[in-house]
Amino acid sequence: MLSWLKRIAMACWRPVRRYARMSKDEILNDDDDSATPDSLLWSRDLEKHSFGEFSFAVVQANEVIEDHSQVETGRDATFIGVYDGHGGPDAARFISDHLFLNLMRHAKERGTISEDIIRSAFSATEDGFLTLVRRSCGIKPLIAAVGSCCLVGVIWRGMLYVANLGDSRAVIGSLGRSSNVVAEQLTRDHNASMEEVRQELKSLHPDDSHIVVMKRGVWRIKGIIQGIARKLVKTALNVAARKREMRYDDLKKVDRGVRRFFHDDTTVVVIFIDHELLGNSTSAPEMSVRGFNDTVGPSNFNILQGIDENARSTI
Incomplete structure (x- = not known):
């Protein structure tokens, strides 16, 4: 939930070279395209970023999609954000509109990107959303019950930064000695199924006896549930269909809103x-891609060009 942003639980940073063992050519192609289209599945195939390529996929289940996401590419940096909204799309949309801009503003002021800069951007985004809630709750009271998970990755000067709040997950894969893909979870999930999270929520909200609720055998906060990209999404949908003894093609015919009961x-x-590409100067388009909306525009990463040039001149 957004109220945790000032107490961000994890930010890890590691040299990108440690993980640079994999290219798109070493991944199996997704040839399992069904003849039945899925109007609620959006995907974007390979696009360039500074250190390689990226793919993107989103599938909608709710009447109004609550997930927001973005990839921002620049000459020397890449930003990835996934925001899993709950209770409505307002918080996730706000994060998508403000977090990256706050990061760029703080990076420009401090002349770099670091763990502290990412924390500051999270905190500024939370403060901005809470201000919006205070101003809007009189005419839109339900906005006070809206929240979002927040998962961010930044590649900057050969360093990978990852920050997470909520139960989204960042996983990185590399080729092992036997050419098998080895997966490593980079973030720690935060959800009400963890005793330490429940205790933290209770301590933060001592006057709310219903801050965590057991509902249908699952712990929930306030009773509310908390190229390759396309293939992973379709794999998840196949699992959801099998749990209901359905075929994936049958699931695709289920309307949004109703489909929320399936996934x-x-x-x-x-x-x-x-x-x-690490350590080499490569041309990558500066662009901002927003998930599911399928919007592509210019990115504000150009703010960092002067920072990077100044840093190089002082080295």
Whole structure:
């Protein structure tokens, strides 16, 4: 939930080179395209970023999609954000509109990107949303019950930064010695199924005896449930269909809203890191891609160009 943003539970940073063992050519192609189209599935095939390529896929389940997501590419940096909204799309949309801009503003002021800069951007985004809630709750009271998970990845000067709040997950894969793909979870999930999270919520909200609720055998906060990208989404949908003893083609015919009883809104972004591009100057388009809306526009990453050039001149 957004109220956790000032107490961000995890930000990890590691050299990208450690993970640069994989390219898109080493991944199996997705040839399992069914003849039946799925109007609620959106995907974007491979696009360039500074250190390789990325793919994007989103599937809608709710009447109004609550997931928002973005990929921002620049000459020397890449930003990925996935925001799993709950209770409505307002919080996730706000994060998508403001978090990256806050990050760029703080990065420009401090002359770099770091763990502290990412924390500051999260905090500024939370403060902005809480201000919006205070101003709007009189005419739109339900906005006070809206929240969002927030998963962010930033590649900057050969370093990978990952920050997570909620139960979204970042996983990185590399080729092991036997050429098998080895997956490593980079983030720790935060949800009400964890005792430490329930205790933290209770301590933060001592006057709310219903801050965490057991509902249908699952712990929930306030009783509310908390290229390759397309293939992963379709795999998840196949699992959802099998649980209801359905075929995937049958699931695709279920309307949005009703489909929410079968699966949640789902967003997957896959970033390929090309080992040969690390340390080399490569031209990548500066663009901003928003998931499901299928909007592409210019990115504000150009703010960082002066920062990067100044840093190089002082090295």
